[in-house]
Amino acid sequence: MGKELKKNVTIEVVKYLASAVAVMIIGAAIILAQGNDPVKAFVAIIQGALGDLDCIAQTIRWCTPAMLAGMAAVIAFKSGVMNLGIEGQIYIGAFASAVVGYAVALPLGVHIVVALAAGGLAALLFAAIPAVLKLYFGINEMIVTLMLNYIAILLTEYLTIQVMGGNANIDVNTISTPDVLETARLTFLFPPNQATTGIFIALGVVILVHLVYKYTVKGYELKQVGDNIKFAKFGGVHVQRTFISIFLLSGFIAGLCGAVEILGPNGRFRSSFSSNFGWDGIMIALIAKNNPFAVVVVSIIWSILKCGSLAMERVTDTSRLVVTLIQALFVLFVSIDYGAMWDKWCQYRINCAKRKQEGA
């Protein structure tokens, strides 16, 4: 047992190291092909993300939405639910919290809680759509959530224009709600940098989810549905109810991500404010293999890459899109089933040996 476990851990470590090395080689090749120095670019990334307090604050700022979106994806993927609509849920949550943030006047402490909850609940309701469609119509949730992404982005843009007075002839870049009231803003950690107390909300969610999985019956059921749905059914888990709750939880956290983004750094809802947070979260969850604490680590790496890539672009004029490509490649390499590959290779060697013996 111990030996088996040790072997698995070794495989995992080797896998991530091999993927990281492979991705770095490819990244270096791309940077070289563009006529820049990969070492300089790499140094620029690290310096841009961790060089001084300003940089670190900025990294924390980007880490917050990445972590929350990653957790939203983890909740879904851990139970085998392909919620690819996190991007859309973030938009809905962000819009709802922005509206509550500017339109409702509440006392200091209450307002922010209400605004955050509004964001989470709006996205929760939005995430109920694919869950209901799956339960009552048997429609694949993946395709519905993909469609709902586009719908959410357009719908929030429409609603924002309505909030602005319904004038359709506005410049696309200026579509935004009024500023959120001061009472609903999250506190900045190191003003004037954009890192907010949202990071504590994100960490809180991570710890909470970990505790739920580890110590509660509900969490065990959620895990079981993902591991072996037949076993869960025979074990008496109400699979339909569990399925709905997975979607609602995932949506709630995605909405929270949008709300933190609006009540924190943004201050108001702009159409197309999200720079791919939802998809970043999905990639993070896939790399972290649905482990809440691994999500923290991966989202820190993700935000370092994000901040660093901007610095890299300034210093070495290497396009920051290289980083996007590298991130996607990393997901690809990590998705390889190395265990199965190893078994295949062993089988191949055995077959070769057999053939040799037969030949001789």
Place this chain on the structure above:
Amino acid sequence: MFDILFNTVVLAATVRLAAPLVLASMGGIFGDRANILNISLESLMLTGAFFATWGSYLFENAWMGLLYGMIAGVMMSCVFGVFVLHFDANPVVVGVAMNLGAWGFTSLLLESIFGTRGYFRDPAIKSFTAIDLPILGDIPVVCEVLNNQNILVYLSFLAVLGSYVILFKTPFGLRLRGVGINEKAAQTTGTSLLKYRWISLLFTGVLTGMSGAMLPLSGISMFTEEMSAGKGFLAVAAIMIGKGNPVKVFAACLIFAYADAVAINMQSFQISSQLVLMLPYVATIVVLMVTNLKNTTAQNNI
């Protein structure tokens, strides 16, 4: 209001807008029949669109653009095939990574080859021109809808016919369907799973590359970032609705394209463009619901 739903301009636009969806979903059908869930169609289309623009720009010839697009589609399909078939990776994960990667990849190439961000437009990019068909041009209503489309639109019709014949009238199609229905049974008859899956992925690559090439080369002659805008996902939805039957999938594509065509026509009225642009996506969900109404076993689908 009523006549914007049924005039010939809308119907002609439907046929035109349906063509990329039809080509992509006909490509996807082969993968679907071999039981491969392929949501990377979106990335195949996007890279196809970029390389088609590039090819057309280099040679000032739309056909070369089409060729480039098809090659790009096949290359991307090979990436998918290697990871899913040989490295045992989860197809959905590979699809997600490829969709995001393709966005970074094409935008990066856009910057490093053409030195622009966002979009690329150049007079050297040649589109396919409309064809005036001799006999069709004389029939009154049909003429306005079907005539004067570009060659790829007609090719998309051929693709439907071709897929139908290949899937249902050839030994290859029979075996491919067998692979999808029951792997083990197919294996016992001596059918190589890997071979059939690879061939189906190559079909996917060629046809989806073509559909990607259609996006820049059917009139607008320019490439924009994220040009595919979910069309690949719509194609996947169409395959699901049609359950892998080319004719039904074609019908689903026409419905989506019709929603799109009506949306474009409604933009001239006082209706908010955001609501109008939502139409194809909403239509997809509604059609999925309607076609699944009879599905009484839905409760057991989880």
